[in-house]
Amino acid sequence: MRAHSWSAGRSSWARCWLEGAGAAILLAPGLLWTELSQTHIDQYHRLLPLTTVARALAVDLAALSLLAMMVVRVLERLSRAGGGTGANENRRLVAGLLWALWFGLLAARAIAGMIVSQVLWWQQITTGRAFLVVAGLLAILWLASERGYFRTVRVLRFGTLLVGFCIFWMIPALVAAGFVHQPRDQEGFRRPLPAAAVPHPRVVWLLFDEMSYDQVFVHRFPGLELPNLDKLRGESVTFSDVEPDGFFTEDVIPSIFVGEPINRVRATISGWMLYRTAKQAPWQRFDGSRTLFADARRAGWTTGAIGEYNPYCRILEDQLDFCWMGLPPLPDHFSRDKSTLENVTAPLAADWNRVFGHKDAATVAPGGSASLDELGAVRAGDALIGDQEIDLCFVHLPLPHPPGRYNRKTGGIGPGGSYIDNLALSDRVLGQMLAGVAASPAAAQTTVILSSDHSWRVGLWRDSYGWTQEDELASGHGHFDPQPMLMVRFPGETAGETIGRPMALLAIHDLVERMVAGEMGDAQQLEAWAEKQ
Numbered sequence: 023m024r025a026h027s028w029s030a031g032r033s034s035w036a037r038c039w040l041e042g043a044g045a046a047i048l049l050a051p052g053l054l055w056t057e058l059s060q061t062h063i064d065q066y067h068r069l070l071p072l073t074t075v076a077r078a079l080a081v082d083l084a085a086l087s088l089l090a091m092m093v094v095r096v097l098e099r100l101s102r103a104g105g106g107t108g109a110n111e112n113r114r115l116v117a118g119l120l121w122a123l124w125f126g127l128l129a130a131r132a133i134a135g136m137i138v139s140q141v142l143w144w145q146q147i148t149t150g151r152a153f154l155v156v157a158g159l160l161a162i163l164w165l166a167s168e169r170g171y172f173r174t175v176r177v178l179r180f181g182t183l184l185v186g187f188c189i190f191w192m193i194p195a196l197v198a199a200g201f202v203h204q205p206r207d208q209e210g211f212r213r214p215l216p217a218a219a220v221p222h223p224r225v226v227w228l229l230f231d232e233m234s235y236d237q238v239f240v241h242r243f244p245g246l247e248l249p250n251l252d253k254l255r256g257e258s259v260t261f262s263d264v265e266p267d268g269f270f271t272e273d274v275i276p277s278i279f280v281g282e283p284i285n286r287v288r289a290t291i292s293g294w295m296l297y298r299t300a301k302q303a304p305w306q307r308f309d310g311s312r313t314l315f316a317d318a319r320r321a322g323w324t325t326g327a328i329g330e331y332n333p334y335c336r337i338l339e340d341q342l343d344f345c346w347m348g349l350p351p352l353p354d355h356f357s358r359d360k361s362t363l364e365n366v367t368a369p370l371a372a373d374w375n376r377v378f379g380h381k382d383a384a385t386v387a388p389g390g391s392a393s394l395d396e397l398g399a400v401r402a403g404d405a406l407i408g409d410q411e412i413d414l415c416f417v418h419l420p421l422p423h424p425p426g427r428y429n430r431k432t433g434g435i436g437p438g439g440s441y442i443d444n445l446a447l448s449d450r451v452l453g454q455m456l457a458g459v460a461a462s463p464a465a466a467q468t469t470v471i472l473s474s475d476h477s478w479r480v481g482l483w484r485d486s487y488g489w490t491q492e493d494e495l496a497s498g499h500g501h502f503d504p505q506p507m508l509m510v511r512f513p514g515e516t517a518g519e520t521i522g523r524p525m526a527l528l529a530i531h532d533l534v535e536r537m538v539a540g541e542m543g544d545a546q547q548l549e550a551w552a553e554k555q
Contacts, residue, residue, distance in 0.1 A: 038098070041179055042091030044186030048128045049086050051354050051369045052138025054079050058195055064139075066289035067272075067331060068358070069349050070204040075356045077200035078365030080193050085366075087189060094179075097121060118164050121175050126157025128182070138353050200362075204292050208335050210346035210402065215324055215411045224468040225537050226407055226415045226459055229329070230448050231271060231423040233474035235264065236503035243442045243496045246430075250453035254472060256518040258511040259545050261552075266476050266504050267528045271331055273297075274475040274527070275418065279313040279338075281531035295337050308337050314531055315341040318414045318538045326409065328402040329418025344412050346402035348420075397421075397435070400451055407458040414538065417455065421448040422478075425488030440492040441478060466513055469537060473530060474506040512544050519545060521552050529555050 047054075056064035057076055065072055100117035130153035137149075164171040237243070238251055239262075267283055268274040276297065277284035284297045288305070295308035310316060315325045315338055326344030327334045335345040352358075355368040355375075403417040426439025430446035452472070459468055480502040483489055494500075506527055533551070536542040542551060 037183065038094050039087065039091045040186035041094050041183045042089070042186070043087040043189040044182035044184065045090035045094070045128055046083055046086035047185055047188055047192070048132040048135070048182070049090065050083055050131075050135065051079070051356075052135035053353055053356060054083065054192075054196075055135060055139040055141070057199065058192060061288040062291050062293070063272075063288055065204075065291070065293045066287070066295060066333060067349055068293075068352060069207045069209065070293045070336070070358065071206060072352075072358055073200050073202065073204060074360060074362045075352065075358065075365050076196050077362045078356070078368070080196035080200065081362070081366045082369065083189065083193055083196070087186075093124065097124065118168075118171065119161070122157045122160035122164065125160060125175075125178050126153040129153060129156040199291065202291050205336065207333065207347075207349075208339075208345075209348075210328075210335060211342075211344075212409075213343045215343055217411065222413065222464055222467060223537075223540075224413050224415065224462070224464045225471065225534065226455075226468055227417065227471040227473070227534065228403075228452070228455055229275070229416070229418045230452075230472065230474050230507065231331075231418065231420050232476060232478055233422055233445075233448060233507045234478040234503060235262070235474075235505040235507050237441070237445060237478055237496065238507065240503075241498070243445075243492075246442055246446060248445065248449040250449045250456065254452065254456070254470070254509060254511060257515050258470075258472075258509040258518055259548050260518065260520045261508040261525045262520050262522050263524045264506050264508045265524055265526050266506055267526060269476055269479065271475050275329075275332055276308065276337075278528060278530050279315070280308075281314070281528070281535075283528060293333070293336065295333075310338045310341045313338065313341060314534050314538070315414065315416075317535060319343075321538050323413040323538055324411060325414045325416075326406045326412040327416040327418070328399060328406050329416070330399050330420045332418070334418075344406055344409060344415075346398075346406075348398045348402075397451075400454070403455060404458055407455060408462065410462050410464055414534070419448070419451060421451060424483050424486075424493075426490065440490040440496070441483075442492055442496050468513060469543075470511040471530070471534070472507060472509040472511075473527070475527075477502070477504050477506050510545075510548060512548075515545060519549075521549065523552065523555075525552060525555055 053064075053075070057072070057079055097117060097120055100120065130149040133147060133152040134149045137147075160171065160174065163174060238248060239255070239260075242248070266274075267277055270287075272287045273284045276287065276295065282299055285300050285303065287295060287297050289295055296305045297308060298305050315327065318325050319341060324343045325341060327338060327342055328344075328346040330348040331350070332347070333349060334342070334347045336347075338345065353372075355372040356365050357368070360368065397420075399417075399419050403419065406412060406415050406417060409415075422441055422444030424441055424444065425437075426441065426443050427437065428435055428439045428443040428447035430439075430443045435447070456470070459465055459470060462468065478497070480497045480500055483493070484497070484500055508525065508527065508530065510533070533542070533548075536551065542548060
């Protein structure tokens with residue numbers, strides 16, 4: 023029987039380099055894909071500048087190309103073993119196994135990149151499973167048909183080579199991004215202000231990300247206690263039929279700020295927000311001077327905003343007196359504060375730590391006492407509410423947004439838990455925030471708004487990482503109720519009321535504007551306003 027050669031002759035260096043470049047693209051850190059996105063949405067959600075990160079990715083991609091090319095050359099050399107028995111036969115068998123492992127590795131790293139860049143959300147797809155499926159299928163094919171295996175390897179190599187052509191635009195794009203001007207973000211600031219007259223009107227607007235009216239008040243999970251939400255409802259005007267204005271935080275919150283619906287958000291390469299109000303509408307540059315914060319300052323109010331995910335201190339820098347933003351960190355130990363060289367080696371350091379380093383312990387061990395100060399937005403929100411010189415306080419809290427970060431049975435804050443656990447944590451945070459309001463000298467003049475940007479997006483999370491059996495039960499096995507929250511408590515109110523007529527969430531913009539203008543200060547005025555919406 024004639025043995026098959028695993029390669030079609032010796033490849034040229036150019037062909038081998040292209041194949042190595044394709045492999046490098048699949049092996050590269052997942053951040054590569056978000057950095058190259060034409061929407062620049064990843065830059066929008068990160069602390070800028072990211073120029074040293076972009077340069078490092080270009081160097082990493084070039085280095086990986088050379089390394090992958092050498093791997094391909096070694097595999098080719100092993101594959102050119104002749105037939106028969108002995109050393110050549112062993113080399114040929116080893117080459118067959120190594121090709122299967124190589125393509126399994128490429129598949130695993132490609133899946134890892136898609137997970138990091140949030141192209142994949144499904145918890146059923148993991149890097150380990152991708153490796154086992156691809157390498158395992160190739161190994162089975164190798165045992166079943168040497169000829170079929172040989173042809174499949176050639177097809178996979180050719181496909182990798184085609185991917186390699188992308189390097190001709192990827193590296194120049196990364197180099198260009200590495201030298202673009204980007205502002206240096208401040209994570210937070212507080213401008214000096216004259217001492218405020220006490221008492222004075224205040225609005226404290228608490229936005230709980232992804233809080234569902236249905237889960238809180240209509241179909242509450244059995245045994246879930248939310249005493250602070252219940253108490254606030256008993257003192258507030260509650261809207262029981264709020265119509266959502268969007269599905270994503272990056273769209274909904276800015277739309278409320280400017281008072282017009284936002285269909286989609288993207289960014290310039292320098293990280294500034296662009297948006298459009300309809301699918302085919304032209305892109306507009308976000309203008310902070312057209313927001314309710316700018317209107318409040320023109321009316322003589324001081325303003326503050328804190329929150330996560332959205333770059334508040336960048337897009338509202340000139341409209342805020344107090345600001346803090348918690349933007350997601352870069353994966354694989356990349357950082358805007360590292361040099362290009364330090365970022366070049368960051369992924370290798372991250373992989374080394376994953377294999378040989380210690381694993382981070384939970385913030386609080388099960389059964390331990392939890393401290394809400396360990397949630398950055400809670401700490402910043404307390405500081406903002408406690409600053410009596412700030413009149414309009416917007417507090418965007420990353421709760422009860424999945425994944426779970428609380429155990430309501432033990433009171434421990436840390437990884438794990440469900441959306442129901444996060445609701446319990448939200449109630450606990452609300453109690454702390456309301457205590458801060460009550461302790462302020464302006465408590466008797468403070469209006470509290472509690473809202474959410476959207477409801478619990480069951481369809482988005484059901485197949486993603488972190489979905490639990492309790493989530494499945496609480497959602498009624500995948501039922502999605504789109505209604506977000508909206509409650510308003512005026513100073514001195516002790517009786518609750520519910521407004522059942524439909525109300526667009528976007529109406530909060532006009533609601534806050536009227537409060538700042540002194541046109542709305544009690545439940546009766548709110549009811550009259552709601553009838554006209």
